[in-house]
Amino acid sequence: MIGLNLVYAVAGLFFAACALLGAADRRWANALFHALLALSFFAGDAIGDLGNGVLVLALVATATSGRMRRGEPETASEPRGPLLALALVIPAAALGGTLLFKRLPTLIDSQQATLVALTLGVLVALALGHWRLRAPPLAGVRAGRRLLDEIGWAAIMPQLLASLGAVFALAGVGDVVGGLVGGAIPAESVLGAAIAYGLGMALFTIVMGNAFAAFPVMAAAVGMPLLVRHYGGDPAAVAAIGMLAGFCGTLLTPMAANFNIVPAALLELRDRYGVIRAQAATALPLLLFNVLLLWWVIR
């Protein structure tokens, strides 16, 4: 069945090509970084948990060595060719492929339909682009390598944070935080409980970088025992609004690197926290809205 195996093979090929091109340009640290990533994508399932752990340490050592260089600037030529149409190939393929592949569950893993569709879209767009723009064969990979170097070490930060979340879970960090928040609620105050739950979701999400990690903890500490059982709130509303309060926290934290740090690198912002700054004035009023909505629903 076609699923993540195809996705990882294509991603691995890209990283491997970046490593070779980097080595050819004598950008050794960058080449090593990309080679390690390629190894992870090709052989991650074969080298065992401890092997993957060592691989991560090697990646981090390379990234923090200070020897990785930024991508070299490139001047674009005068616009030519059907560029906007080509730019829409990937989104269109992701859309069409997702809808189509969900109907082919025996051929394509329906859990990964979107990622598989996106991957095929990339291959089609790359082929079409080289053909229509009459670009030399390696032009796409070369330009991609330059962009990847522009993102630099931040590229693996989201994946590292996901791994940190797993260690947090193993060590029981969530239970401790839940106990702290649960103990801080004033007795017999619906508003107090709503604030503790909503703010707790946002704050714990800021720490973990992920509302998914915060939800089970806050549901156990405040949501279920107090808001649902004690005050009789609708469990669907308590859960859904709590999750959205957590999303407000996601907008405010560098720990949500794939949403907040990687785009800052991708857009070549001088301020690493520029995207978070742009989000704060929307996230804070929305957090207040969610807390008040919770209070209104339960009261």
Add this chain to the structure above:
Amino acid sequence: MLVLAGVAVIALGFLLRFNPLLVIVVAAAVTGLAAGLDPLAVLAKFGHAFNQSRYVTAIYMVLPVIGLLERAGLQQRARALVGGLRGLTVGRLLAGYLLFRQLSAALGLNAVAGPAQTVRPLVAPMAEAAAARQGEADGEPIRALAAATDNIGLFFGEDIFIAIGSILLMRGVLEGYGVHVEPFQLSVWAIPTALAALLVHGARLWWLDRRLKRRAR
């Protein structure tokens, strides 16, 4: 309580602006040791989770396509597109993108747009070009706002879709307490906040247009 040492490492490390990758690895080690786990077991757990979450990093495979098109002048083409639409302001452009992102995410189409797929090659240059026409010389905050708009549209649209991960997670957790809810009940409760997000962020974008207009005078 001791296991919170890792959280303290994260907070301090980010505050003092150490390399975040180093901070994350040290925080994982500190947390594991504070919980009395074997260092090798922590390393294995970290490696296992890293391997399981490779799909997060797989998205960079779109970069060759974006790079190829940018090399051929995609960003200039996107800017020129704005030049042809006289009444298009940065606020209106981003508000339209916000609505598009919310609606497409509400239909479950999260990967249709994103920082690499749409913001860098299309939305950010278009927003910059529109803002420049309104007299905003500094493109940096405009690009940041374009990325912010993408995130806000995604976050406060996706929960309306009934088959998204967070809905499944909530359902699973509630099931653990013996509470059965249909995905539809959860997604309905995402609508008020989705509207509030559209209003709050839309108001900020409208405000931006007004500020640029005043400054131009």
